[in-house]
Amino acid sequence: MIKPMQKPASTMNQDDNDNPQAGRRPLKFSYSSGSQPLSGYTIKRGIGVGGFGDVYYATSDGGKEVALKRIQRNLDIELRGVRQCLNLKHPNLVALFDIRYDDQEQAWVVMEYVAGDSLGHVIERNPNGMPEEEVHRWFKGIAQGVGYLHDHGIVHRDLKPGNIFIDHDIVKIGDYGLSKFISCSQRSGQTESVGTFHYMAPEIGLGRYGKEIDIYALGILLFEMLTGQVPFEGESSQEIIMKHLTAEPNLARLNSHYRAIVSKALSKDPAKRFRSVNEMVQALGIAESSDRPVKRAPIIADVGGEATAATNVEDSAANEPEEPIARYVHAQLQDLKAWWQDAETNSPVLAITIAMAAVLLFLSAGWLIPVGFMLLVCYGIYYLIWSILTPSHPSSSSVVKDFGKTTHGTKPAISPQRRRRSRYVTRQALNERYRDWLGEKTWGQKSTELVGSMLMACIVSVVMSLLVMIPTSQRLNGNFYSWGPLFAWQCITSVVGAWTILACAKFWESSTGDQALRRFFMLASGLGVGAFAGILAQFLMLQPNYLPVFQDASVGYFLNQYPLLYDSTGNPGIMAYLGYFGGLFLILRWWLNADPLRSSRLGIMATFLTVAAAFVLHIIIPIPRGFLVAATIAVTVQLSAPWVNSRQRKQLKDEFVQQSRPIRNV
Amino acid sequence: MDKTMAPRRTHGGQETRMKQRQPGPRFMMWIDGVGGYLVCLSDEILIGQAIGDSGADLPIIGDVSTRHAIIVRDGESYVIRPDASTRVDGREVKSAQTLRDGDEIELGSSFCVRFRQPHPLSATSRLDFLSSHRTQPTADGVLLMGRSCIMGPGSNSHVVCRDWEHDLVLVQQENGLRCHGHSSLEIDGKWVGGKGEITLDSRIAGDDFCLSLERIE
Numbered sequence: 001m002i003k004p005m006q007k008p009a010s011t012m013n014q015d016d017n018d019n020p021q022a023g024r025r026p027l028k029f030s031y032s033s034g035s036q037p038l039s040g041y042t043i044k045r046g047i048g049v050g051g052f053g054d055v056y057y058a059t060s061d062g063g064k065e066v067a068l069k070r071i072q073r074n075l076d077i078e079l080r081g082v083r084q085c086l087n088l089k090h091p092n093l094v095a096l097f098d099i100r101y102d103d104q105e106q107a108w109v110v111m112e113y114v115a116g117d118s119l120g121h122v123i124e125r126n127p128n129g130m131p132e133e134e135v136h137r138w139f140k141g142i143a144q145g146v147g148y149l150h151d152h153g154i155v156h157r158d159l160k161p162g163n164i165f166i167d168h169d170i171v172k173i174g175d176y177g178l179s180k181f182i183s184c185s186q187r188s189g190q191t192e193s194v195g196t197f198h199y200m201a202p203e204i205g206l207g208r209y210g211k212e213i214d215i216y217a218l219g220i221l222l223f224e225m226l227t228g229q230v231p232f233e234g235e236s237s238q239e240i241i242m243k244h245l246t247a248e249p250n251l252a253r254l255n256s257h258y259r260a261i262v263s264k265a266l267s268k269d270p271a272k273r274f275r276s277v278n279e280m281v282q283a284l285g286i287a288e289s290s291d292r293p294v295k296r297a298p299i300i301a302d303v304g305g306e307a308t309a310a311t312n313v314e315d316s317a318a319n320e321p322e323e324p325i326a327r328y329v330h331a332q333l334q335d336l337k338a339w340w341q342d343a344e345t346n347s348p349v350l351a352i353t354i355a356m357a358a359v360l361l362f363l364s365a366g367w368l369i370p371v372g373f374m375l376l377v378c379y380g381i382y383y384l385i386w387s388i389l390t391p392s393h394p395s396s397s398s399v400v401k402d403f404g405k406t407t408h409g410t411k412p413a414i415s416p417q418r419r420r421r422s423r424y425v426t427r428q429a430l431n432e433r434y435r436d437w438l439g440e441k442t443w444g445q446k447s448t449e450l451v452g453s454m455l456m457a458c459i460v461s462v463v464m465s466l467l468v469m470i471p472t473s474q475r476l477n478g479n480f481y482s483w484g485p486l487f488a489w490q491c492i493t494s495v496v497g498a499w500t501i502l503a504c505a506k507f508w509e510s511s512t513g514d515q516a517l518r519r520f521f522m523l524a525s526g527l528g529v530g531a532f533a534g535i536l537a538q539f540l541m542l543q544p545n546y547l548p549v550f551q552d553a554s555v556g557y558f559l560n561q562y563p564l565l566y567d568s569t570g571n572p573g574i575m576a577y578l579g580y581f582g583g584l585f586l587i588l589r590w591w592l593n594a595d596p597l598r599s600s601r602l603g604i605m606a607t608f609l610t611v612a613a614a615f616v617l618h619i620i621i622p623i624p625r626g627f628l629v630a631a632t633i634a635v636t637v638q639l640s641a642p643w644v645n646s647r648q649r650k651q652l653k654d655e656f657v658q659q660s661r662p663i664r665n666v
Numbered sequence: 667m668d669k670t671m672a673p674r675r676t677h678g679g680q681e682t683r684m685k686q687r688q689p690g691p692r693f694m695m696w697i698d699g700v701g702g703y704l705v706c707l708s709d710e711i712l713i714g715q716a717i718g719d720s721g722a723d724l725p726i727i728g729d730v731s732t733r734h735a736i737i738v739r740d741g742e743s744y745v746i747r748p749d750a751s752t753r754v755d756g757r758e759v760k761s762a763q764t765l766r767d768g769d770e771i772e773l774g775s776s777f778c779v780r781f782r783q784p785h786p787l788s789a790t791s792r793l794d795f796l797s798s799h800r801t802q803p804t805a806d807g808v809l810l811m812g813r814s815c816i817m818g819p820g821s822n823s824h825v826v827c828r829d830w831e832h833d834l835v836l837v838q839q840e841n842g843l844r845c846h847g848h849s850s851l852e853i854d855g856k857w858v859g860g861k862g863e864i865t866l867d868s869r870i871a872g873d874d875f876c877l878s879l880e881r882i883e
Contacts (some may be wrong), residue, residue, distance in 0.1 A: 032869055033878030045696035045878070057702065065804060115806065168798045236680045 029054050038102050041068060041110075057113060066097065081154075082109055085176055088152060092145030094165070114172050119225075120161035127228045129253075135225040136286045138164070139218075141171025146218065147277040149176055150211045157209060159195040160199045161216035161224065179642075197240045198230040202268050205245065211277075212270035218280060219265025219273075227253045231266065246432075325379070338599055380612030387609075388587060430653055434597050434644065437652060439510030449508045449642055453594075454499050456640035461494040464632040485540035485662040490625055493533045494632040497581070500525045501637050505594030520587055526585025527578050533629075534577030542624070543571070572623055580623040587613050593634060594641035601643045602635065610634035687712065687721030689882075693866045694803060697817065697877040699814075700827045701806035704882075707838060709739045711810055716802035723810060728773045728799040737765070739812060742789045744781070746771065764842065771794065784822045790815050792824055803882070813838050817877075830875050836864075847872050 029046035031054070036042050040061050047055040050313035052070040059065055071079065079099060095112040102108060119138060122130065130138070142164055149156055156176050163175045201216035223231050249266055251259040261283050267273045274280040281287045299304040407507050441449075469487055504521060566572050572580075592598060593606055614630035645651075668720040690708025697703070706723045713735050716725030720732045738745045744765040746752065752759045753772040761806030765771070767783040771793075783789075784796040801808065809815055809824055817825040818833030832848030845851065845868075846861045852871040853862045864870060866881035 029698055029876065032876070033880065044694075044880075045700075045702055046698035046876070048699060057696075113805075115800075 029056070030313055031056060037070075037106075038068065038100055038108050039109075041066065043068065044361055056164075065113045067094075067111050067113045071107040071109060079107055081427065085149075085154060088148070088154075088176075090145055090148040092141045092171050092173055093148065093176065094172045096601070106502060111174075112172075114167045116167040116172075118162055118189060119164040119166070119221075122166070123161050123224060123228060129228045132226075135222070135548050136173055138166070138223050139222060139284065140281065140286050141166075142173060142221065143218065143277045145171065145173040145279045146214055147281075149173075150214070150277060155209055155211050156214050157222065158199075159214055161221065164221075192554070197244075198232065199238045200241070200244060201270070202245045203270050205241075210270060212273050215265055215273045215277065215280060216270075218277065219262050222258070222284075223249065223254070223262050224249075226258060226606040231262075253348050325382070331581055368439070377612070377615065380608065381616055384587065384609065384616065430649075434649070435510055435512070438596060441510075446506055450502060453502050453640045453642065454507075457498040457502060458495055460636040460639045461498060462491055464635055465491040465494060466631060485542055486625070489533070489536055489540050489542055490629055490632065492536060493529070493629050496532055496638055497633040498527045498627070498636040498640065500529055501590045501633070502641055505591040505637075505641065507590050507595075509596055515564065515589070518589070518591060520646060521611045522585040522590055523582055526582040530578040530581030530584070531574065533581060534572075534574035537572075537577070538574070572621075576621055576623060579621045580617055580626050583621070584599045584614060584626075587617075590637065593637045596642050596644045598638075598643065601645075602638045606638065607631065607634050681796045686719075689721055689723045691866070692723060692789075692882045694805065694880040694882060695809075695825075695877060696880065697825065697827065698875065699829065700825065700877075702804070703807050703809050703825060704801055704803070704805035705809045707811050711737045711832050713737065725802040726773075726777055726799055727802055728797075730777050734773045735771075737810065738762075739789060739791075739810060743792070744791055744810070750774065758830055765791075784824060785816055786822070788812060788814050788816060788824070791823050800873070811815070811836070811838060827875065831873070834870070834872065834875065834877075849873065 004169045007512055019416070029049070031037055031043050031046075033044055034042065038058075042061075043056045043058045045057050047067060049055070053070040056068045056070075057065070058068045071082075082096065082099060086099065089095070094114055097112070099110050100110055120136075122138075129135075142159070146156060146159065154176060156173070158175055159173070163173065165172045165174060199217040200222050201213040204213060205212075220230055220232075223229075224608050231251075232240055232243035232247060234243060245268070249262065251262055253260060261280065265280060266281075274283065278287070290374040465487055468490070469483065501522075504518075504525060508518065566576060588610060593603075593610075598606075610633075611631050614627040618627050687710070690706060690710070692704065692706050695705050704724070708723065711723040712721065712733060713724040713726060714720045714722035714733045715730050716722070716727050717732065722733070723756075725743050734748075734750045736745065736747045736749070739741045745762045746754065746759065746761050746765055747762045751774055754763055754765065754769050754806045756770070756772075765783075767781070769781045770778060771781055772778045776797055777799050779793040781791060782794060782798055783791040784815070791810045791812075793808040793810070795807070807825070815825075815836040816823045816833055817827050817830070817835075819826070819828055819830050820833070823833065834848075835846040837844045837846060843864050843866070844861060845853070845864050847870075849860060849872065851858055851860065851862060851866055854868050864879065866879050869876070869878045871877075
């Protein structure tokens with residue numbers, strides 16, 4: 001009785017999504033009631049299907065009830081773990097009786113049949129937490145079993161409610177010995193249910209399998225027994241894994257005694273957890289008076305795992321956009337690509353399709369291009385609103401991408417090879433490391449960098465301003481007095497805007513920070529820049545000079561709508577400048593343009609977003625050339641702010657990996 | 667069709683107290699991923715110690731008398747008639763007493779089961795073991811099957827199979843057992859529609875389940 005989890009015997013095949021609530025999956029056992037694949041035993045019923053093979057309830061010819069576990073792969077290395085545990089004896093461990101082979105040379109593990117409930121069922125029946133005494137009883141049994149395993153050099157690696165049972169009031173832990181293989185078997189096309197991830201210590205991503213991962217799992221179990229819920233829940237395995245890596249558990253539901261214990265057991269840093277199960281039991285105050293022998297064998301960190309360097313592989317499947325419409329279009333394009341590449345679609349068909357598409361495109365270019373442009377603009381506006389309304393989730397997909405994955409982006413199953421030889425560092429962890437490194441800079445260094453960027457910003461914005469003058473200069477009759485002040489205004493306003501952003505970003509670069517607060521500061525700065533721009537415009541006596549694109553009915557309409565903001569000639573007053581620049585600085589996360597860890601020095605998307613946002617604002621509060629100033633600021637900031645290039649990143653990453661390399665004592 | 671299947675007997679307490687009592691028709695129902703159940707079809711169930719030829723329908727490996735108590739189904743309700751020390755919900759029972767859903771039945775000093783009649787429209791009841799005792803052959807629970815026995819995900823099923831999508835119903839008829847499923851079923855290797863006749867040795871499989879019956883001689 002080793003495998004029934006909350007969803008007993010669930011196998012997850014490739015078609016299933018990985019929603020933890022995902023429904024039923026068919027139970028398919030290879031052997032039916034009454035069959036005798038292993039001489040001397042008659043199978044009565046299937047108990048469960050794990051990643052490693054089926055488990056059956058069977059009786060021996062003499063009438064002994066046993067659980068039979070069929071090991072689907074019986075390479076020597078995989079049975080080594082079981083052999084190692086075969087003669088362990090502890091009341092809290094499901095006893096292993098033997099390893100037998102059938103006619104087809106398939107290995108079966110014969111073990112004790114446990115009739116009682118699994119801890120998973122008990123927790124399910126107590127959705128708000130089990131009674132405290134009950135928790136103590138279970139935890140004591142679990143801790144004694146796990147402590148015994150640790151004493152014998154075994155790390156369980158897969159402690160979870162579905163692996164822990166109670167039989168006649170005795171807690172029994174199952175699936176030890178095999179556990180190295182079950183969570184990660186992919187040969188059979190089966191992976192464990194997502195539940196497995198709920199108990200997975202963060203350092204598993206780094207390939208570290210010390211006994212600390214069992215302590216972590218014990219912490220999760222304790223929390224779950226007390227509250228009925230796991231501390232890190234999520235819709236998908238990615239989300240859960242990311243929470244294990246970064247989120248602090250919410251321990252508010254526990255009383256202070258348990259809070260301290262769970263918090264210590266769930267430390268992200270393995271070294272900060274309890275050093276042994278016994279220590280954790282002592283802290284709980286439920287230790288037995290009788291002392292267990294304290295001679296410790298070294299903990300086997302990783303049987304047969306040789307560290308091989310694995311590079312951080314980028315993965316295209318996981319590169320799906322997050323925004324729903326973009327995701328849909330992406331999916332459609334993928335389908336189209338698949339159809340295109342399909343061997344059954346022969347080449348004449350393809351040729352005709354291309355020809356027809358080309359003709360259609362040519363004939364309808366007259367309206368297609370404007371419509372396409374409008375659609376693009378609408379999407380830009382939508383995306384802007386979407387990205388503001390959606391809470392930012394820093395590179396959530398990439399974290400999991402590195403953590404381990406299967407064939408399709410959203411279904412990570414940790415493959416044994418990956419796990420064992422992983423020298424992986426998750427992107428999240430790396431980013432944190434980079435941030436720390438940024439934070440280590442002294443204020444002297446920072447101010448030097450800032451002054452450098454500011455000087456650079458002057459040059460860039462002069463060049464950019466000149467550049468944007470070119471396409472719009474036909475309206476100015478080449479006379480310096482007509483374009484000179486305009487150029488000066490544009491240039492100086494851009495510089496002031498860029499400087500403001502660079503300075504703020506410099507302060508903020510060492511952390512990801514609180515977005516709302518940052519936006520507020522940006523709003524305040526934006527108002528300042530707006531006031532400056534307005535005063536400067538008045539000083540330079542700028543004439544209203546709207547770009548031809550915007551010199552349309554809508555501008556006139558708004559000019560009439562807000563007589564307070566604009567004078568009779570359509571010249572914006574100072575309040576219009578305040579509104580425009582305040583809004584511009586509020587709706588965009590400008591500091592990301594100056595973040596040294598941005599993905600590329602000059603981002604096309606970031607620039608496009610800025611232009612789109614400025615366009616929207618222009619519709620509401622038109623400012624002559626305000627839209628060009630926004631673009632200039634975006635480019636200026638990106639070009640002048642420091643940027644950590646890939647070579648530096650690689651260097652940092654290597655240092656980081658070096659520091660966190662698993663220590664092996666076998 | 668199934669020759670061992672006794673016709674439905676009406677209440678006939680006196681005869682069953684005869685010496686050479688034979689247990690009524692019974693079978694084990696092994697449900698993959700769920701458990702093994704001892705199903706008793708007759709209306710009278712003798713509970714006694716599992717020794718020799720006690721003739722008990724429910725042979726208990728435990729410290730109970732050879733003939734400890736009889737549970738009788740009368741229409742939709744059940745009555746327990748004690749022969750030895752018996753308590754229902756902690757109260758000593760001397761004469762026949764009606765059982766209600768949720769009653770705890772204690773026989774002797776340690777054996778204890780809970781009586782459940784989970785489905786309002788079915789007379790079938792279930793005994794859940796509360797003590798560590800088991801029957802011979804070992805079962806995870808005992809079903810006293812009336813006309814129908816419902817297996818499915820709902821909590822009012824006689825056997826709760828949480829991972830199943832639909833119910834499967836076994837129906838006892840004059841001439842044998844039938845089985846009704848939601849969609850097509852595989853009975854003893856043959857695909858049939860939503861229902862089919864089964865024997866006490868049948869294997870029934872559907873989309874997401876599989877169970878085997880095993881006759882107890």
